[in-house]
Amino acid sequence: MVQTRETTEEAVKTLLDVRDVRTYFHLDEGVLKAVDGVSFDIGKQETLGIIGESGSGKSVTAQSIMRIVPKPGRIRSGEILLHHDDRTTDLTQLKPFGPEIRSIRGKDIAMIFQEPMTSLSPVHTIGNQIREAILLHRTEDRKEAEAITLDMLSRVGISNPKQRVNEYPHQLSGGMRQRAMIAMALSCNPKLLIADEPTTALDVTVQAQILELIKELQEQFHMSVLYITHDLGVIAEVCDKVAVMYLGRVVEYGSVRDIFYHPLHPYTVRLLKSMPKMGHKQDRLEAIEGNVPIPLDPPVQCGFVERCTEAMAGRCEVAVPALVEVDKQHWVRCYLHSEE
């Protein structure tokens, strides 16, 4: 098969390689370039955070990996390489409804969403929904599936799993629903968990519990996690590496320390300054003026140029800078830091 090849030497430590992916939506009004050149990689057991505002393309990036991009969106180019122990699959080459991606989705890569109520079925019990995935991917023995379900529920900290297993999502609180969804996602021992704003709808005390839980389970299950969030606090809390997205592109990519202590891209620098930080009270916040543009037929220029105070006339508005490695494992897409 075309999409399967031998795993190379350097890929052994990497689980997922995303290379210059572009996902476009062809609309009546024009081409919406939701994801327009995104590259990053996730190592085994590593945690990568994608941070961006609404419209930055962070969720479509996740949908592209899962191959669940809604119509009329399509992956136009790029590679998404999933490295198994013995082979490598390019996810962009699979049919979105084909058997290969269906054996990966839910098994190798699982996903949890922002609002559990909209992603859980309201007419099936929690237990039923978790069992379904187990019966599909792990075992055909119903008794064993039942046992795994109960085990998963207790591992995500749901008390009294024997009773909860027969309850419906509306009977659980927001935090418990998110736990149930995590149990479902992890029931098939995925290699990668994609968490799309998993705690945005939750209160701070519950958010702290859920982040802690994902961290613990990550160690137990030896999995990699991709966090998608707009919350810099969540990034600081859990991530090893960060990709900063703006208008469909990764504008900066590096270790969480590099991003927080040595940010290079003007957007990253300003974003960090605009956030009120508890315990560091300022008189006035340094806001980024202007609005996040919509990437509908975007001109060929740096996406941040209109809001950037350091934009250089004749450079930033005439070409898109390349994502360049300016320091070890620290990449930035800005003419201030590279010629390309």
Place this chain on the structure above:
Amino acid sequence: MPEATPLLRVEHLKKYFPIEKGFLRRVAGHVKAVDDVSFFLDEGETLGLVGESGSGKTTVGRCVLRAIEPTEGKIELRLDDRTTDLMALERKELRPLRRNAQMIFQDPYSSLDPRMTVLDIISEPIKVHRMASGAELEDRVKHLMEVVGLEVKYLRRYPHAFSGGQRQRIGIARALATNPKLIVADEPVSALDVSIQAQILNLLQDLQNEFGLTYLFIAHDLGVVEHIANRVAVMYVGRLVELAPTEELYANPRHPYTEALLSAVPKTEPDEERERIVLKGEIANPAHPPSGCYFHPRCNYAQDRCREETPLWREVSPGHFAACHFSEELELRGVGEITTPPAT
């Protein structure tokens, strides 16, 4: 000294929602959404009201404006050195007073009528209170748009043509239209992107300085509240558990719930160390609250007394109120002690 009476004084505010059961809609109990809440607001200050979902903070905000009818309590508003108890007025009598107190809503998408232009939206309250008409009205709307940082050329556009941040500016302009003294801002920035959040927070501060506004700022984000509020009140299951000047509350919390809330906020940078107090269980159900102190089932310091006796709301040090039996004895940790910033 003119500071004698606060702009707003709320005393023993209660809002009980009946739980109706069966065919005859018999009242089977009450959800005590707001249960005996008292506070005041000085002119020109910002009081932050924080709490988790279900704590009743939005209900307090709406009761203060009598947007929903409180069950009991006093709401005294001082206008031109005359104090009026809003609760003693009929709804009709309340109308002329309404222009003094306005509200800013959380969701800029659902709080603006999609079939009204910006001009209609901002001018509506001015028309209702017959404050201006004709060319004067339009001039006033244009002025308001400039004040909140919207371009006047968009006067006849509809809300859908604006981004979230701009819509929130429209909502703010509408709230300012009647020259109010008090603004209840219910989570005004929580639906906005981080980079837009800062713009709106700065705008709210500028407007406060310019027009001497007083804010009741309802939010769940403790970082945002620390930034904007002079004093902060913490709510838990319909009751206030603590109220103090912002710096004091963040540095020296006197209620275990406040301590836990502060410790739960994600860290602001990767190298910061944070000791997290993980609370057991979840926020209590206001229809069946626990006995004694509502927080005792989740509290790490709870003792027998907490199960039996409701703690009194009292001033534990000047300007610092708390409702915990052990406020004076417990050594709770504030932001400075929970977090250790990295060595630079």
